[in-house]
Amino acid sequence: MDSREALGSWIDGPRAAAERMGADFGYRGERLGLPEHGPGSIAPLGRRIGALLVDGWLCGLIAYGLITRGDAAQANLWTTPLFLLMSTVLIGTAGSTLGKRLFGLRVVRLDGGRATLVQAFGRSLLLVLLVPALVWDRDSRGLHDKALGTVEVRV
Secondary structure: OOOOHHHHHHHHHHHHHHHHOOOOOOOOOOOHOOOOOOOEEEOOOOHHHHHHHHHHHHHHHHHHHHOOOOHHHHHHHHHHHHHHHHHHHHHHHOOOOOHHHHOEEEEEOOOOOOOHHHHHHHHHHHHHHHHHOOOOOOOEEEHHHHHHHHEEEEE
């Protein structure tokens, strides 16, 4: 008799199929020793994207208004380097950018300490390249975080 498990696993996705076979994934951040909910837990994807959009918008606004004084074409060229600089300085010193602060997030090392300027620069550079940020592990950490030993958590 056909139980349609093959069709169900395809629709539900590989995680659901693995869980039916007995695999235990736990919650996001459990392997890193982080709590499941509340402060110190892995930052949700929606908040991280929102913070990134706010930071990008602020950099675009600063580039348009202060650096190029209204020249939109030049402002587009300045936005990415300004984002790299802002992200490096703010994450390396305060642990979060303005967008991350607004959404209640911060970037920390895996041991819980503040990210160094070198880690912040490397993370920001890889984030600007986009490819590492679009590939995640099961803890929702992008390759830019994994490569530099950082994690984005709730405040």
